[in-house]
Every structure is written in C-alpha cells, then in structure tokens.
Amino acid sequence: MGIIILPTEHPLQSIYDFNLKDAKGNDVRLSDYKGKVLLIVNVASKCGMTNSNYTELNLLYQKYKDEGLEILAFPCNQFGDEEPGSNNEIMDYVCTRFKSEFPIFDKIEVNGENSAPLYKFLKQGKWGLFGDDIQWNFVKFLVDKDGHPVARYYPTTSPLSMEYDIKKLLGTG
Incomplete structure (x- = not known):
C-alpha cells in the first residue's frame, strides 16, 4: 500500500461544485460523477513515470469502472516541460499508446497563481507532510462517493498499491 495522508480538516464544498x-x-x-469513487491525477506524457502510471491506471479502470470507479486525468506541463503537446496530441498519445478509456481533461496548471480552481480545492485539505503544492506529475487524489477528497498520494505511489483504498470506498473491500 502507498503512503496515505488524510486531511486534517474537511473542505466546505465538494468536487461536485466544479x-x-x-x-x-x-x-x-x-x-455528473455523484455516487462514484474518483481518482484524480495530474498526468504527463513525457515523464519517467508515464508508462507505469498509465499502465496501472488502465488496469484499475478496467477492473473497477463497472463498480463505480472513475479516473479523471488532468494533463499538466508545469513539471520539467513533460506535457508540451496540445490536447489533441495528448489524447492521441494516451489513447493510442496506452489504450486509455478514462476521461482526459483540458491541460491545466496545478500550482501557482493560475492553478485550476479544482486543484486549489483539492490542495486545501491540510495534507500534513505534503504542504500545499503538487510536487510533480502523477500526484493522486482519492475522492469518496460524496465528492470529498479522502487521500492524497505521492507521485511515486503505484496506482495498484491504492487498490485496497479504492475497494474500501467502493464498498467491495
């Protein structure tokens, strides 16, 4: 199992407000995702962790999508210029190379003044050791069926190591 840091206080709103x-x-x-367990990930196509993360995210999605898991991928080019392509190029790469079927969103920023409101919300949970900023590509947030972030995982956390936590939220573990 990966390192899990639980928020010390719950946000006043949910992701359903976005x-x-x-x-x-x-x-x-x-x-539209109400009642589903969400795994929200900032992704990049040219990162050293791209192959392992997309491969494992796809495995999780195929295994649990029918039980209520949705993976939401947010391309971001803030770390080492590792997501430089257009949305079309990103979609083509991810869908062709990895055969990903989960939703890919518009490229965003996750840190700084231009941080997407969703990521400002996700980061406000007082995540202890993490601090406020996203450290790198493939930071993962696990969100419960009520739209509240319940866990944040380091970029190096293997998606498959999160399976127990996902099953628990789905009510199958």
Missing part, C-alpha cells in the same frame, strides 16, 4: 472542460473542449460537470 465545471470543467475535457480535452475535446466539451463542458463537464463534475456533479
């Missing part, structure tokens, strides 16, 4: 754009430019209301 509306975003997917990589194709379509509007997406996160409230």
Whole structure:
C-alpha cells in the first residue's frame, strides 16, 4: 500500500461544485460523477513515470469502472516541460499508446497563481507532510462517493498499491 495522508480538516464544498472542460473542449460537470469513487491525477506524457502510471491506471479502470470507479486525468506541463503537446496530441498519445478509456481533461496548471480552481480545492485539505503544492506529475487524489477528497498520494505511489483504498470506498473491500 502507498503512503496515505488524510486531511486534517474537511473542505466546505465538494468536487461536485466544479465545471470543467475535457480535452475535446466539451463542458463537464463534475456533479455528473455523484455516487462514484474518483481518482484524480495530474498526468504527463513525457515523464519517467508515464508508462507505469498509465499502465496501472488502465488496469484499475478496467477492473473497477463497472463498480463505480472513475479516473479523471488532468494533463499538466508545469513539471520539467513533460506535457508540451496540445490536447489533441495528448489524447492521441494516451489513447493510442496506452489504450486509455478514462476521461482526459483540458491541460491545466496545478500550482501557482493560475492553478485550476479544482486543484486549489483539492490542495486545501491540510495534507500534513505534503504542504500545499503538487510536487510533480502523477500526484493522486482519492475522492469518496460524496465528492470529498479522502487521500492524497505521492507521485511515486503505484496506482495498484491504492487498490485496497479504492475497494474500501467502493464498498467491495
């Protein structure tokens, strides 16, 4: 199992309050995911952790999507210029190379002044050792069926090592 840091206080809102754009430019209301367990990940195509993370994320998605798991991938180019492509290039790469079927969203920033509101919300949970900023690509947030972030995982945490936590939230573990 990976390192889990639980928030010391719960945010006043849920992720269901956010509306975003997917990589194709379509509007997406996160409230459409009510009742699902979400794994939210900032991703990159040219990171040393890309192959292992996408491979394991795909395995988790295939195994648990019918039980209520959704993986939401947010491309970000803030770390080492490792996601330089356009949304179309990112979609083509991820869907062709990894055969990913989970939703890919519009490229965003996760830190700084231009940080996406969703990530400002995710980071506000007083995550202890993590501090406020996202450290690198593939930081993972596990969100319960009520839309509240319940765990944050380091970039180096293997998605498969989170399976127990996912099953517990799905009610199958």
